[in-house]
Amino acid sequence: MPNAADNPAETAAILTGLIRDVPDFPKPGILFKDITPLLESPDGFRTCIAALGERVRAHGVTALVAIESRGFIFGAPLATYLGLPLIVVRKPGKLPRRTESVSYQLEYGEDRLEVHADAIVAGSRYAIIDDVLATGGTAEAVATLIARLGGIVACAAFPIELAFLAGRARLSAPVESLVVFG
Numbered sequence: 001m002p003n004a005a006d007n008p009a010e011t012a013a014i015l016t017g018l019i020r021d022v023p024d025f026p027k028p029g030i031l032f033k034d035i036t037p038l039l040e041s042p043d044g045f046r047t048c049i050a051a052l053g054e055r056v057r058a059h060g061v062t063a064l065v066a067i068e069s070r071g072f073i074f075g076a077p078l079a080t081y082l083g084l085p086l087i088v089v090r091k092p093g094k095l096p097r098r099t100e101s102v103s104y105q106l107e108y109g110e111d112r113l114e115v116h117a118d119a120i121v122a123g124s125r126y127a128i129i130d131d132v133l134a135t136g137g138t139a140e141a142v143a144t145l146i147a148r149l150g151g152i153v154a155c156a157a158f159p160i161e162l163a164f165l166a167g168r169a170r171l172s173a174p175v176e177s178l179v180v181f182g
C-alpha cells in the first residue's frame, strides 16, 4: 500500500474501511467506532500513523501527550515516528512521581486524569493525542492540565472525529483528524 500521508482523501478512505461501527455499545444509543480492524491491518495502521504524524509535525511540538488508554495505542508509534518524547496522562493512582491532576464531567459523575508534574515544561509546545474526538471533554481536561503547568497546547490530534458532537469547539488549540464522521 502506498504511503498516503500526503493524500488526505485517500487516507480517510483507507481508514473508513478499517473502522467498524458497533451500534448500542457500550450502551443503547451509542454508535461505537471500533478501531480494532485498523490495528489488525499493518498497512492501514502504518498509513494512519504516518498521516497523523505529518499533521502533528506541522505544529512544531516538543512532545506528545497521550491519554489513557486508547490514546496510548496511537501516541506510542506517533512518538517513535516523529522522534519525540511521549508523555502519558493516566487514570488516578497509576503514576509513581508527583502528579498534577484534573477532574472533568462525564455524562454521569466525574472522572480524573493525572500527569507527572515535572513532565510538562513551561513554555514548551505539546500535541494531545487520543483515538476519538467525541464531545471533547477529555481532551479539554488534558489541555487544562497542560496549561496549568505552563505548557502550550499546540494541537490536538485524533485518527477519528465525531463532528456532530462538536468537540472541536471546546478546544482552543487547532484540531487534526484523519476521518470525520457526521
Ligand code: AMP
Pocket: 030, 031, 032, 033, 034, 070, 130, 131, 132, 133, 134, 135, 136, 137, 138, 139, 162, 167
Ligand atoms: P469525549 O471526551 O467525549 O471526546 O470522548 C473521549 C473518549 O471517549 C475518547 O477517548 C474515546 O475513546 C471515547 N469515545 C467517545 N465516543 C466514542 C465512540 N462513539 N466510539 C468510540 N469511542 C468513543
